[in-house]
Amino acid sequence: MAFAFKLAQGAIEVDKCPFLTDEVKRTLTGLTAPPIALVTIGRGSEGVKIGGERVSFRHEDKFYNEPAIAVEISDLTDVDSIQNILKAIRYCEIKRMGQTLKINMLALRNLSNDDDAFIRLAETVKGVGYPLILSTEKPTLASRVLDILKGERPLLHGVSSKNITAMALLAKRFNCPISVKASEWSELLSSIDRLRGLGISEIVIQPFGDTLKQLVENLTLIRRLAIDKKFVKLGYPTIVFLGDIKSNIPEHLVISALLVRYASIVVIKPETLDLIRPPLLLRQSIMMDPRAPISVKPGLYVIGEPKDDSPVLMTTNYALTFHILTNDLRNQNVNCYLLVVDTGGLSVACSVAGNKLKPESIKQVIDETNLEAKVGHKTLVIPGRAAKLAGEIEDSTGWRVLIGPFNSKDIADFLTKHHSS
Amino acid sequence: MKIGATKSEGGSRRYSITVGGANTLPFYTFEGLNPPPVLALEVYDYLNQHPTLAKSLSDVVMDPVEWVRIVDKFNPDIINLNVRSISPLTLNREVKNALHLVEDVLQATDRPIMVTGIMDPIHSEDLSRNTEFLKLVAESFKGERLLIGPVTPEAYETVAEAALINNHILLAKTNMDVNQAIRFNELLSSKGIPTDRIVMDVTTGALGYGVEYTLSTMERLRLRALQGDRMAGSPMVFFASENVFIVEFKEDSSKLPLYETTAAVAGLMSGADMVSLFYVESLNMVRSFLREFPWGGDGNL
Numbered sequence: 001m002a003f004a005f006k007l008a009q010g011a012i013e014v015d016k017c018p019f020l021t022d023e024v025k026r027t028l029t030g031l032t033a034p035p036i037a038l039v040t041i042g043r044g045s046e047g048v049k050i051g052g053e054r055v056s057f058r059h060e061d062k063f064y065n066e067p068a069i070a071v072e073i074s075d076l077t078d079v080d081s082i083q084n085i086l087k088a089i090r091y092c093e094i095k096r097m098g099q100t101l102k103i104n105m106l107a108l109r110n111l112s113n114d115d116d117a118f119i120r121l122a123e124t125v126k127g128v129g130y131p132l133i134l135s136t137e138k139p140t141l142a143s144r145v146l147d148i149l150k151g152e153r154p155l156l157h158g159v160s161s162k163n164i165t166a167m168a169l170l171a172k173r174f175n176c177p178i179s180v181k182a183s184e185w186s187e188l189l190s191s192i193d194r195l196r197g198l199g200i201s202e203i204v205i206q207p208f209g210d211t212l213k214q215l216v217e218n219l220t221l222i223r224r225l226a227i228d229k230k231f232v233k234l235g236y237p238t239i240v241f242l243g244d245i246k247s248n249i250p251e252h253l254v255i256s257a258l259l260v261r262y263a264s265i266v267v268i269k270p271e272t273l274d275l276i277r278p279p280l281l282l283r284q285s286i287m288m289d290p291r292a293p294i295s296v297k298p299g300l301y302v303i304g305e306p307k308d309d310s311p312v313l314m315t316t317n318y319a320l321t322f323h324i325l326t327n328d329l330r331n332q333n334v335n336c337y338l339l340v341v342d343t344g345g346l347s348v349a350c351s352v353a354g355n356k357l358k359p360e361s362i363k364q365v366i367d368e369t370n371l372e373a374k375v376g377h378k379t380l381v382i383p384g385r386a387a388k389l390a391g392e393i394e395d396s397t398g399w400r401v402l403i404g405p406f407n408s409k410d411i412a413d414f415l416t417k418h419h420s421s
Numbered sequence: 422m423k424i425g426a427t428k429s430e431g432g433s434r435r436y437s438i439t440v441g442g443a444n445t446l447p448f449y450t451f452e453g454l455n456p457p458p459v460l461a462l463e464v465y466d467y468l469n470q471h472p473t474l475a476k477s478l479s480d481v482v483m484d485p486v487e488w489v490r491i492v493d494k495f496n497p498d499i500i501n502l503n504v505r506s507i508s509p510l511t512l513n514r515e516v517k518n519a520l521h522l523v524e525d526v527l528q529a530t531d532r533p534i535m536v537t538g539i540m541d542p543i544h545s546e547d548l549s550r551n552t553e554f555l556k557l558v559a560e561s562f563k564g565e566r567l568l569i570g571p572v573t574p575e576a577y578e579t580v581a582e583a584a585l586i587n588n589h590i591l592l593a594k595t596n597m598d599v600n601q602a603i604r605f606n607e608l609l610s611s612k613g614i615p616t617d618r619i620v621m622d623v624t625t626g627a628l629g630y631g632v633e634y635t636l637s638t639m640e641r642l643r644l645r646a647l648q649g650d651r652m653a654g655s656p657m658v659f660f661a662s663e664n665v666f667i668v669e670f671k672e673d674s675s676k677l678p679l680y681e682t683t684a685a686v687a688g689l690m691s692g693a694d695m696v697s698l699f700y701v702e703s704l705n706m707v708r709s710f711l712r713e714f715p716w717g718g719d720g721n722l
Contacts, residue, residue, distance in 0.1 A: 058637055213714050250709070285632050285636075286633050320631055
């Protein structure tokens, strides 16, 4: 029964049950598969998963796989420039809240008429650690490159009704995902039909449109039809190349719109890396699971170099709270001990309102970390929003409670004024 | 709804700006065309000297009227005057004194105006200062149809009444919770404030600092409103300016408009009818984004 529930929610795979026949497994897999197919580009632990989505609005569940951002490199690019691009890509990585925000893939574009140039490009970036998109309209050239990239499962791009048969056969032979484009709906749908008919399941749709308005419309239609109308033929992740869009607006705004409106892969030019940080943060934000906020390990944290008369602060184990507070403490040069209490990952406000901030948990951390031996005082600074628990916390811990500011940006001021060292 | 009253309506504004009026989900242009969102530029009467402040503004920060004259030239739909000085935590300015500033601003520009007190009340007196100030603003500038706030479920009655009698619009602020926002509209409604005299603010959080809560709350409110829930049907404002005060982003002040506008686009796509911005550069970028799309209503961008 429990297994059946989990299966229905998509929380477990049907293969995990040893008692079902293959036929039943196939039926159940079909019924519980996400309406937007899961496609993996690359392989193994470095592979990038896109699609696998079940909802159009994150509050209905969550978004399962973050939209991938790829940087395109054309075969007209010289070797030095390629290395500079790779350096710039690595420079954009941001580590925050226990996650690494980064560029996910490289898109290799065959823009020259020189087949060897495209092959050299593939050889240069092979094994560099990024799953690849192979963008060429020439099946024979694609075939040669796929030979070189043995087993790496790049996404085949450049596929349209003109070359679909040859490209589809390559996709099957090399077991790669394949993206398909068209100039209007019926051509797109019949191309997708062809691929499905050939038994290809890892398809990526490149919506047509050379204006942002058209792309937003088409991305919206594809997602809503797949999810709400169960239109299976459009149940695939999507890819957009910024270079294809005719517009005069700054690229980071285009990326922002595409990230929140159903693009599964956004391909940018290397110059756009300058503008990529805000979109990386936006992406991290929308990927948060509304039902399971990220949390940090509860316990005692040392900020700076506290002495035995340094303040002792307390907060909850919601990753964002922890991140904001520790950043403010460090930026304001505060040396202190920080008690992080387990509230199941809820923020201070939420955990106080929902009775999840337990004074006993504070006592527990104090005892388990032997804090009373580390500091020569027993004054605990609690967040302003936890003020109403002050009395209970004092009773439970035997410490004196100081009610701190509401906002951690005021913490240094507060400690100077109210916490005698 | 309209913000700002022209001479024929009893005010002194050159034009009124229409806010809201959406009848379809944001950017579902294949389904229908909504009126274009409205853009506000912010002016503060107090800011900590901030290393990230754009050089062009750091000279005028201490002179909000001059600041207003500058942003006016860049053609925002609305000017958002933040009178933070009335908090004991900032300049502890007397409310009557602050009122002169509002008067001066109304002289310095003939655009529709949003007047806000303390948007982030922290000091215990902040709420009562807001109430005192906003009531006075409502009474003193009767007929101008200002957007005033914030009012919150903890402190709204006095200001709501003053806004109703003096014909202003209320900025109703709740904490990123759909049900709280709807309940607050119900509370205001029971005091005689119709939903078309309210602009909802559910913003709290910049990129990487919880903006997703705001985006989802706005999407949910808009979905409910379009499904017929009248209490969810007030226009929504999104304060993209939250992003310019984040220390983590302070790499180089010339990049802050990128953060602000990235958030602004996400807010617009979640249904924001009004976006409030700090940087003039941001205004131009967001306008160029909006021009990519067709709009209904009066259609003028």
